[in-house]
Amino acid sequence: MIINGIQIDDTFAEAFNMRSTRVIITALNLKWAYHAANAMTGFATSVIGCGVEAGIERELSADETPDGRPGVSILMFAMGSKVLMQQLETRMGQCILTCPTAAAFAGIQSGDQISLGKHLRYFGDGYQTSKLINGIRYWRIPVMDGEFLVQETTGMVRAIGGGNFLILATSQASALHAAETAIEAMKQVPNVIMPFPGGVVRSGSKVGSKYPSMFASTNDAFCPTLKGLVNTALSDDIESVMEIVIDGLSFEDIAMSMKVGIEAICKLGAKSGVKRISAGNYGGKLGPHHFKLHEILGAAINESPA
């Protein structure tokens, strides 16, 4: 498949089952909501080393939040419920409890209820009080700036992590520009996050390594500087590859986000330096969810003059 001069590989992204929750962070103003949310979603790029993958889903205006203050919604993904619960509590305690004026509410009401402020309340040392409002329990924890307001629980749901695509370009600058363009478009899609720095990852990995202690190592087939050394997946003109990884609440959400991102890149055309779009997988044996690029872009074929 070729769209606007850019080749779309006939391959698929391989993704995994995860557990997820959404938390709504509000604060006195957006600036402090972002301070809280950035801390909470910091060091959360990959479950391999961070425990969870987390990111800001979108900004919320004052009339969209429970307490009528501006805020942001955060999505957090983990491989299992236990890690998710543990990471959520740690991050709530270190990043939201500590952040001036911040408050936290459940962003998903359904699913299994996991602790948001249920255990955090003991920070109040006996002075914490609860309020049951419209059947939902909130905790009011006295802190030095006033009162920290937090909902008791949030909903945990089944989700999918590891949707991805690769951008292959003739230079590092054009690969990065294409990735940035895709991320800007993908940020408009609800129920997904792109957990890596700026949404983009340059160190795609393969399973295994020549060193016995390493589970994963650099994806040599896509490393442009190794073109002459390994069984490369790159043609002569490719000098840089960037990957965008997507976690989402459902298959459809991730597929939509991949479609929007790839289409945004294709709009730039081949003259932007982008030559190919591919995707990362492990042969289809590890992850139960396969995002086939051609199927996802199916609608785009008809629209495209190519």
Added chain:
Amino acid sequence: MKPLTFTLKKNPSFKVDCRKLTPDKLKDLNAKQILEITLNNRIKVIDLFDINGENFERIVFKNSTSQLDYIGHQMSRGSITIEGDCGDFLGANMRGGGIVCHGNAGDRVGDQMRRGMILIDGNAGVYCGSRMLAGTIGVYGSIGNYAGFGMKRGTILLTQAQTLHATIQDCGTHTLPFLALLFQSLKPLSTKFNLLSSYRVQRYAGDLACNGNGEILVLL
């Protein structure tokens, strides 16, 4: 479905104990059985009230007066709306649900209540929220002495400054974020509390003779 409505035929000359007229206690009855319920003084419901409506989870008292005591006693769910005044022990031992009184209430509103919400558009008598275990009481008008006497937890929300007894302690003025959630939840009830928009309060904690985890918030 229309709410179950008790319309008082005329103001009785004696105090009437209405503790049997809650959503919990009426749930398995029909209209005929309700009319036959004996209140105090060997008086039956039919002697005092006209009833209509079929939604027993929502109860309305019309033409209500200060002779009706113990409205909402031990209720755990549903709602009771009082169009008029009511007597003493409104919502005593309440376990959940909501009570709205559009007139004045008597003494010991919410005595020993554990959960739920009582809103009073008018005034309340003495010992409002006495021995409260938790829950929320809002009084838009004035209030008698000894509010929150012996309260362990819970919130009493007032709009007028009151003289409080010695074991209720002033904790200063604050802007409390949870009031935004609370006020929002009150919107559908169409009470005078909908006129409020400030989250700024004088916070009193007490009763210190009973741990002091309760609070009286006076809106500024």
